Amino acid sequence: MNHPASSVPGPATGREFAEFGSMLLRRRVALAGFLLAGLCCGGIVLAMTPPSxxxxxxxxxxxxxxxxxxxxxxxxxxxxxxxxxxxxxxxxxxxxxxxxxxxxxxxxxxxxxxxxxxxxxxxxxxxxxxxxxxxxxxxxxxxxxxxxxxxxxxxxxxxxxxxxxxxxxxxLREVDAALGTTVTGLPRTVPGSAARTIAAQRQNVLSKQVYNLTVKYDALRTxxxxxxxxxxDARPPTSPAQPSPSLYLGSGLFLGLLAGTGAAMVRDRFDTRLRTAADVERLSGLPVLCEGENARELRELAIAVARHLRDGGELLVRSVSPGTDPEPIADDLRVALTGLAPIWVRTDQAARADAALLVVESRAARSKQLAQAVRQLRRTDTAALGVILLPSPAALPRGESRPAHPRRHPNDPPARAS
Missing domain, CATH: 3.30.70 (Alpha-Beta Plaits)
Known part of the structure; x- marks a missing residue:
């Protein structure tokens, strides 16, 4: 019988490892710096350690x-x-x-x-x-x-x-002396008496002891x-046993990995800047529907918006990044929505809209600003469909900038997609 609970830890563990690997990939520059520093420290200690x-x-x-x-x-x-x-x-x-x-x-x-x-x-x-x-x-x-x-x-x-x-x-000296005393006193005993019999037996025992002790003594002397x-024989070694380059350099890399991983985790925890689509989805939970101002992606985004607002309605394009003008994206969406659905695309926030798209410029906005914008939309019952992620101006090729669009006056009526 299969227990459902036995299959639960596997996916959770795999997801945690995937998130951990993604975090290290995001902080790969800092991690590489710590690894290099650890390797250098290991090399310095290796160079300073005298050979043995x-x-x-x-x-x-x-x-x-x-x-x-x-x-x-x-x-x-x-x-x-x-x-x-x-x-x-x-x-x-x-x-x-x-x-x-x-x-x-x-x-x-x-x-x-x-x-x-x-x-x-x-x-x-x-x-x-x-x-x-x-x-x-x-x-x-x-x-x-x-x-x-x-x-x-x-x-x-x-x-x-x-x-x-x-x-x-x-x-042996003691037994030999006792034997001499016994032998000397034996003639003075009466023949056939009990004393002579005892003396004779003692003589035999002492003689055997002298013999045994003499054999042991002679055996030990040989x-x-x-x-x-x-x-x-010990020979002078041709190479030092210590320090071991692999041990010192490996230890430096290991310590650098530990320090780099810790620093990456701390920085990732406190750094809330939105750099990539993965950052936006990870920190806000909103899907990134479009990256940049690519015509194909805008067309796909327009189809997704038209599918959501199939009966028509108002779409709010709101910028989250300070200083980012949402009007160019709104104009492109108006063109892309032409012929798909009767959807009004607007950028002012004075009135309630049926749905909204949030414009985020890479490296210019933080997750707190995005979360605040989502809360404001929820207060007006406006559904946040997702995020349009624009590249940072610093990431654009040298000499290239975003295309200029004519600015619309806030009091002008929003263009309606026919």
Whole structure:
């Protein structure tokens, strides 16, 4: 079952988009100005921003075999090592201090802001990137952090290994001493007594502990520390990573578009000048029946008037624009109405007419003046058929003006179309 309400938002939305696009088209000059200004601002900021270069060194992280941070395997991270933790370690203050010594920099804190460490998915690789003002420094920084991370990882593993060896050595000394005491006291016990049996069992247990601890100790002493290796050395980049022309210029265009759209909407809201037929119809709701003084359009207008006043009557041609004389249009209409209907065409507003045409000169009238003229016509029950839009004198070709018509005296009787 189709619901009628489901089809309502579509046309309304399309109409709103059409009106919005029409508004932008009307204000295209202002919009283009803001777009150009935004593009220029983006270019200025781009030119003022110093370039920065980024170099990257890739480190393959290996298991040291000594208390590594383990990670639960997943689709993103299939390695048992917790590389997210290792990435944080690579940016730590300890690693930054080692890198600062390699770079011969006193303060390591600013270096941490220039390095980023990422983990490519499904890998045991750390991508160590370093950003600097020149490509050589960027490559040196990335290489220094990569090697400092491996050195710190190796030192941490050795420290953990030595701590385990120290604990095992101490435990082994304790068990060995207890075993020596047990062995020394065994001959002094009575053969076959319970004390001798207990001493013999204790000797066996301590001997096994000494053996196990000795195996563990020897195994730890042979552990090879493998923190990882640099599988891709950092190379000086050939082009700067920042600033990005597309980012800066695109941002400038976007901001210019936003500002231009806002300015166009504000100006369109408060500017009520009637420039085009679309402005007249949009701001007044009256149709534009004729543009200019084209003979064909005047003939079509005369036919439309004759169809409306088929029984004859009086037609008022009234000017809305200050200083615009409606008499030339009235004379042309009298000629065009000849033979169509008995219609009196007049320009004076002293008496009531059956219908009216409003003459608007482009850029010379505002919607408020047109609305006032329509209200005055309604007070006398005169139907406003539509608007005749005349071009502005500034829009006419140079040296061309509207054709002159003989002025009629207001007291002369209006000409009647036969």
């Amino acid at each position: 270069y980024t170099a990257t060194a890739e480190v393959l992280v290996s298991s040291t075999g000594v208390q590594d941070q383990t990670n639960q395997t997943s689709q993103r991270q299939r390695e048992p090592l917790n590389l997210d933790t290792e990435a944080q370690v690579a940016r730590s203050a300890v690693v930054a201090s080692r890198a600062a010594r390699a770079l011969k920099v006193k303060d390591p804190d600013p270096l941490r802001d220039q390095v980023t460490v990422t983990v490519p998915p499904n890998s045991a690789v750390l991508a160590v990137s370093y950003t600097a003002r020149d490509p050589v420094t960027a490559a040196a920084g990335a290489e220094a952090f990569a090697k400092a991370y491996l050195a710190n990882r190796e030192a941490t593993a050795k420290h953990a290994l030595n701590a385990q060896l120290k604990v095992l050595a101490g435990k 552990v090879a520390i493998t923190p990882g290796s640099v599988i891709s």
